[in-house]
Amino acid sequence: MINHVAAVEFVAKAFYELQEEARGWDREPEALREPFRRYARDAIALLEPVGEKTPSGVHVNSD
Numbered sequence: 001m002i003n004h005v006a007a008v009e010f011v012a013k014a015f016y017e018l019q020e021e022a023r024g025w026d027r028e029p030e031a032l033r034e035p036f037r038r039y040a041r042d043a044i045a046l047l048e049p050v051g052e053k054t055p056s057g058v059h060v061n062s063d
Helices: 004-017 030-047
Strands: none
Touching: 004 030
């Protein structure tokens, strides 16, 4: 199973590559990559089963 850090990086890179002006994930500065990692963490959290804690520690509730 893929670990959480690797999953975030994989999803972040996929989001980044959807841009028309993408030059290459490894060529971009950290300041540009970090927002994509945030988006990836949010997307992954939405896939977590309801009622469980996400990797960031946020409790997802169905209420």
